Amino acid sequence: MKFIRVNMTDKSIRVQDVPEEYSGLGGRGLTSIMINAEVSPKCDPLGPENKLVVAPGLLSGTPLQNTSRISIGAKSPLTGGIKESNAGGTVAAALGRLGITGIIIEGQAQERDLSILRVDKEGEAGLIPARDYKGMRTYTFVEKMIELYGKKTSVLCIGPAGEYRLTAASIQSSDIDGHPCRAAARGGLGAVMGAKGLKALIVDQRGQSPDPIADPEVFKEAARAIAKAVKAHPEPGHLMPTLGTAALVAPLNSMGAFPSYNARKGVMNGWEQISGEALAELIKKRGGKTTHMGCAQCIIHCSNVFVDTQGKYVTGALEYETIWAMGGMTGIADLDTIARLDFLCDDIGVDTMSTGVGVAVAMDAGYKEFEDGNAAIEMVEEIGRGTEFGRILGNGPAAVGKYFNHPRVPVVKGQGIAGYDPRAMLGNGVTFATSPMGADHTAGNVIGLCLQGKLDPLKAEGVVEISRNLQIAIAAFDCTGHCFMATVAVLDPEAGEPFRKALSAKLGTELGPEDFPGAMGVRVLKAEREFNKRAGFTNKDDRLPKFFYEEPLPPHNTVFVISDEELDTVFDF
């Protein structure tokens, strides 16, 4: 239970025991509560006052499977509010095995200085000069790190976009195979890291000093029960390993809620060519991998490896949101182009979602035609080259909209929406509008409830309450490092007991349903809301862009109908 505080201004590193006020916190809970406590809400997100907090979940590094999610938080240069973005990969488990609760990057290096922070297998941290790696793309960079430090190395790094401090820059996370194809992509945290002068955090995976588990026997039993529930559940047990999250493409189109052509339509022409089914078939035919283990300790294997016609690696972890943003929003019904775009974004270190939406806004504004795959590739390449247009696109869809003076920009708090149109899925509209993170697909996604028939996607009834409860639950699970795919099996209150037991056994405190997810989620959301309020956000920021209220979305031809007053009650707790 220790913090490593790294001051980039004077290059000092301080190790401290976790102070009382942060005890029992992990993942998003730690990043958000710490940012709220220690970062001035009005500060320049790219200046020395901001802090970048890297926190494995409360259960990362324990033997519980699927617990290698890393949370990264800061004041976001994209939204101007608080940000937590989490990613899979191997680094969270590696930090957990070293008993590291958080790494806090403070201050700011001198202009043009660049360092790597390395944590070795004893948990010792040191800064290494990284000027030689300046401008390097992430795949080459990770290869070099693995060459230097060995295969058991986890990498979190930025690419050129982060170094340029572009506000849609991501922090890429290396997967089991050492590919930086996983990302803490949202909110421009790559730019914060770049502004600090930090190219990467690299962590040895062979640590053997995890925090003790308070009751190892109970923990073991609970972990076994969770694994059983995950394996037996049709979604993480069968669907996820077969198709991954790309399985969403078909139902979203069938329901008419797949934002296409910059959210002009709810069904994309030719979506069958980019569906999860088509993706799995193509990957298999070419000898790539479906059912791929992307993250440490995963028993679900939702990931994939996309290869070209020669069987050569193109990209990994090609997921729904990327397929939607790069395919649906742009009208590009071609998996090879989408996979290429995914690789480029990962390699340059920029959010695939913000970038796809940004490309779509540019196309909608008439800069290029929808469906033009080559134009999309060229636009994304420009981010890597740092051209004028590339820098605009790398600053996200709102910057693109401003540049073209185009009014149809699907963002909330400056962050691009995800692959669920608010007009055809009102519940996700409520989450997009109100999440302290800006429009976000992980903050409280109602798609599962819609498909289960528990919530009519087109009806306003009950959506506020459902979004509230989901946002609370997700905020709590985001503290644990548990992958959402596995969480699905323990999300229902009845199925949640073993998970609570595991968490209680780890922490040594008996948690009831009112404590987890309840109180923990509320505490996190309150801290996030408080930060945003002090940063200057008001209820007017909890709204969708105007066109969602005015422009009917085919095929249902509905608009977003949740009133401002109702939206203002989401956080009545």
Next chain:
Amino acid sequence: MKIKVKLYGTLRHRVAGYHSPQGLEVEIPDEATAKDLLDTLKIPGHRGAVFIMEGRILNADDKLRHGALLDVFETIHGG
């Protein structure tokens, strides 16, 4: 009545002779519900089956309509 069925996710591997993208033409009794269709296809009791007909998500006991296209999925909570 006759309806056209398209299966997605792992469901398409559970029905012998299923060919995508053509789908299946299924003959079922006039009053048949979405749930009856699963029985007809011999994928009964599948936890989390979702039926979407003309853009609308059906309940398991909703009646089907002659000539309609029915998409059948499995529940998924996001990604």
